[in-house]
Amino acid sequence: MFAFLANPARFMAFSAWAAPVLLAGALILFAAGIPWALFYSPPDYQMGDTARIMYIHVPAAWWSMGVFAFMVGASFVSLVWRHVLADVAARAAAPVGAVFAAICLVTGSLWGAPTWGTWWEWDGRMTSMLVLFVTYLGYIALWSAIEDEERAARLAAILCLVGAINLPIVKFSVDWWSTLHQPASIMRSGGSAIHAEMLGPLLTMAGAYLLLFGALTLMNMRSAIFRRRVENAELRKAQS
């Protein structure tokens, strides 16, 4: 499938209908998942209705990491095979991943205020999510700071791979550090076995996020390709 889509013309033909289909799928899943999660799923026996923010929070956390993994893959393809669509894909995915990470941080904070009694805790997972968010920002900033698109793409790809090495190390360091600093963490390990009635809406929301990511990334890619075509056309016009 990737080899088929590697041709930009075929990609444009494919994404012309794939992007709206994915977007429609995402909207349908959100339309089903949000009421299911927020109204019809059972309240948590300890946290009551506040636990429902989990359905927004957890898929955002999953896919902020998933998007970064996607970008790492695209960056690898870009560096090894020098494929222009891989550059475009990595760049198009970055803002989506950054927003997912921001959603995860904000909803986590909103959830923490009533349940933990604090807006922010330097817990291992929160800190590594914050580092992931900053990594996204650095990646986007590097792309926009370098004018030559091709060079920006390769440099950003290197940064992405460096981040892929750094993030697991940060995750490990921060876990070590937070266990050292907070022996009595407020994050209890209980409630790990999730009830099936909660799993349904959670997976629906995760699917909705995934389709939304696909749709937004394809749309970003299309607009980047269109922009490049316009620039090339203007260049030709200026030369003639």
Place this chain on the structure above:
Amino acid sequence: MSPFAATFRRELALLWAGGGALAPLGYFFGATMLVPLAMGPDRALLEVAGPPLVWIAAALAMLAMLERLFQADLEDGSLDQMLLSPAPLELIVFAKGAALWVAIGLPLAIAGAPVAIALQAPLERVPLIVASLALGTAAFVGAGLIGAALTASVKRAGVLLALIVLPLFAPPVIFGASVASGEDVGAALTILTACALAGAALGPIAAAAALRLQAE
């Protein structure tokens, strides 16, 4: 002269001509001087907060040295010479990093001793703080090489460079500050050494890959 020795000597000479460690040391002293002014001279508070703040100040002083690391080479054509040289670019970058560490990192680590004492760190912990800073600045140089190479062609790269490099500084800061605070020293010192070695090994590879693109 071997390419490593030649680059190392050139870099040392350039850094020395540019004032050597004087400016970063002054930055380091100035930043740590503000700490008690902001927190108040409470001894008990400083004993806890001092060593980590020494670490933060050292990280920032190192960060401030990175912006021009490859920019000058790119502008005056030295980078093209490095690419033409038969020596691998990774080795040349490694030599530049080594020179930066010797000229700036080590003086910062040594200067960590008086600063830590002034911030009321217990005397018996001062050698540990100096050792942790020596290893930590090596890790910072490794991460900094990558950031400096990625932003070599960006004008006024300072903020972007910081944004790229600060997440890479997180692991050495965690373990270094842990050593400096005397918590779980053995394990933290081991992992800090690993950070420094990983920086020395991987930093030049990623930086060289980025520099090849910058010169195209």
